[in-house]
Amino acid sequence: MVKETLDAPYSHYLFDAELSQTIDRRTIEEMEIDGFTLMEIAGSSAANMLLEDKQLSHGVYLCGKGNNAGDALVVARYLLQHNIDATIVFLSGSDDLSPDTQKNLELLRKFNPDNGSTFFEDWEQFNPPKDFDFIIDGMLGTGLTSDVRGDYTQAVEWANRQSQPVFSMDIPTGLHADSGKIMGCVIEANVTFTFGGRKLGLYLKDGPEKAGTIHYCELSFPNHFKEDCNTYLLDESWIKMESPTPGQHKYNSGVLYIIAGSEGLTGAAIMAAKSAWAEGLGAVILICPRGVLSIYEQTLPSIIKKPVGNRDDLHFKDEHSSRVLDILSEKEGALLLGPGLGREQSTVHFVEDILSQNNKPTVIDADGLWCLAQLDDLPKADQSEWILTPHPGELNRLIQNSELQKASRLQTVRKYAQTLGVTVLAKGMPGIIGTPAGKCYLTNYNTNYFSRAGSGDVLAGKVSAHLAFGRPPATSSAHGLLKGKQKLEHYLKQHQDLPEPSDFI
Incomplete structure (x- = not known):
């Protein structure tokens, strides 16, 4: 760890x-x-x-x-x-x-x-x-x-x-x-x-x-x-934003696997993959249902695609899990799971299978969090490192302890991260990073932008990229939030309107 x-x-x-x-x-x-x-x-x-x-x-x-x-x-x-x-x-x-x-x-x-x-x-x-x-x-x-x-x-x-x-x-x-x-x-x-x-x-x-x-x-x-x-203010005055060091080969410069996308929700996977790629990774590998592969072939030329299943498979199913696990075992790296997965019951079983057998540092976002909330127990492999990226509604859905649901958002994030041994990047105002050690970090700038559709996928891509570079979970979360802030400030200096998520990639 x-x-x-x-x-x-x-x-x-x-x-x-x-x-x-x-x-x-x-x-x-x-x-x-x-x-x-x-x-x-x-x-x-x-x-x-x-x-x-x-x-x-x-x-x-x-x-x-x-x-x-x-x-x-x-x-x-x-x-x-x-x-x-x-x-x-x-x-x-x-x-x-x-x-x-x-x-x-x-x-x-x-x-x-x-x-x-x-x-x-x-x-x-x-x-x-x-x-x-x-x-x-x-x-x-x-x-x-x-x-x-x-x-x-x-x-x-x-x-x-x-x-x-x-x-x-x-x-x-x-x-x-x-x-x-x-x-x-x-x-x-x-x-x-x-x-x-x-x-x-x-x-x-x-x-x-x-x-x-x-x-x-x-x-x-x-x-x-x-x-x-045990609570700290997060800003770029003390976070060291290091540039990635190029490796001799693409697979030595950071590898990120992304399990994402389903029919009607392919945009989430596209946004996340482009966001991660823009951080300078050596390789981004998108694992997707074969039925939606053609969309990614047209929109993600720089991203390696690994389709699973048949041409009529438009979402992940539990029978895809063994093939996906084989793909994940090919290279060292990190995993992002969730953007646009959909909410089919077979996808819930698929997510449970993958997470229970995966030891890669993992970011779980969007529909991946929804799938987690449907399970009675957290399927977390021993010693695996997770970052969960819930917005307030997703956080409430994950919390099954009624007393914890009544606590403040800061107390909820701290206790949940500590009890389950995960890092939580809670979107909202402020953004809160909670760690397994019980420490929390609060943003001192407006993070409400990340509640807009698509922006969460971009944030997940950036956090996952820094995890793939080998940075610790809380540091990766901080880098992702601060990159978003810097992009927003740069955009607003040049425009009057709210940016589209693609402006953050």
Whole structure:
């Protein structure tokens, strides 16, 4: 089995609220770096980024009682030193603030005793200045577990009506730090400065839409405190996209077998084969029912075709399995099974036979996943490596544990991959890669495109090609997703309309 080497940098670790609070507490207790120092680093980092915008002149600071308010007050102090005025509103008053927030309020008053800052002790008193040009959200943070209520709701709704940009401290008020769920209402940030570790909820459910642009601000957290993290942000800043090395012979440059296609569904096999071939493989070998061979002869001149069965066979049947297994044994390589297979009962038996006796690294997609869902047990050969590529509906169909079906998509992918010893590339927003070790990787870009018909076949082809190059399953999945992203960005720079799947090949 190939060892997984998809190691994210610490800047791309995703923390849930519990881990974030644990790391913060351990840093204070064990490293003796006090909370006030951490708050100073966080606020000054955000302020320095804001100072890159030379147009700012007056900010409205919406503050609660916790440490998010303290971060906001640090920002106010730094910006006031650059003649950027501050109107500060304490939604619940300025008594009973957290100790570090109280200290920063006192410090702010000392730094600017005469002018530049205005304070309001509750929301009802607040009178918005006419000339403010940005809003700082320091109301509620990662500790939020119930719906936003009272004056906080009023402040969120007011901020969302303004045309001025909103900058959130750590996480937008009203966004659940773990799930990305909106807790009653949520502030719509243009920018979120997230401190010490990226918060998981920023990348799940409503998080990407409500958090705006996310800036990671490093804190003095020891790296070994972060090792309990098991979820990471996936992007090309740290994924090494290596070009394939040509071999002396086509069969030494990566070989991919594709079992795909049936009457009326030949396009899926064509898209997958062309996508894989475009990645630079030495050989792509399409195994197909003989009855549809003529279509591939015309459309796939560079692809080796291996038909099975008779001329009137238009889909795979269980009697084809022995011949297909013989073909698979001819060369080393990887296997892609599923695009356009169809859903005949005899095809289900065929898929079960192939998978139970095949030891090649395998990607199972589309109708291959449908066939798997019809079986009581997973026909996985010992030590074989699988990548499953379900969209949300296919994932739900595969899950037979009713409790797991009720879990979040991230929890479902993690548990399913771990329990069955497979890699899961779950299509959707975000894209999620789950590994047998229980690690998950989330995309930080829009992957909704892969829900369009045909695009999933292209993605499967790219993932399978990298598996055929000998890359580990999670790495192959990451390469496939990032190649899709790069192709989409390139296309959208030149066109206004949505691309066709063929534009990604």
